[in-house]
Amino acid sequence: EIVLTQSPGPLSLSLGERAILSCRASQSVDGNYLAWYQQKPGQAPRLLIYGAFTRATGIPDRFSGSGSGTDFTLTIVRLEPEDFAVYFCQQYGNSPSITFGQGTRLEIK
């Protein structure tokens, strides 16, 4: 099983700043089958990025994904109020052997 570790712990930033979230895998993620999800309180996760860098339908270009192998990054520029949430990375090399990271909480400073 691939273990995903996200950093940093809670991330406190101000509106308009840039957030950089990291996801490290315990072994290489084949095919860059890595996704990022946003989850707000009381809501289901929402797909942001798949294939490590492809934005899902309707996701603004303030969100971008990068990385390969074992190290992946989600970058959010020009933070807006609705961006403050928990973000999970997920590898989907071969369902049901899908795993998620523990999440990074993005908080308003």
Next chain:
Amino acid sequence: EVQLVQSGAELKKPGESLKISCKGSGYLFTAYWIAWVRQMPGKRPELMGIIYPNDSDLRYSPSFQGQATISVDKSINTAYLQWSSLKASDTGMYYCARQVATIRELDLWGQGTLVTVS
């Protein structure tokens, strides 16, 4: 509208049985896998298993094999997750989600069903 709509919150006692549902609409239900995902409060999501409605191909995550049963009725575009004897440790939020192939992301999620066993 493309959506997955889940059944409502449940409060059950230990030992009781339960079946929750997930109904797809606005897309070809039989062309996508349905995944069931558990999320405990404040924890990461965990994939329990997946089912392909077209032929009922069913695959469980090893961690959840035997814990609950996944099924589907493609005639009414509905997938199910059921327990025969609930435990307190089954308390959590359960989501269904759509996946176009087993090596693809979960691109559409239901709103979740909160199951409380107490």
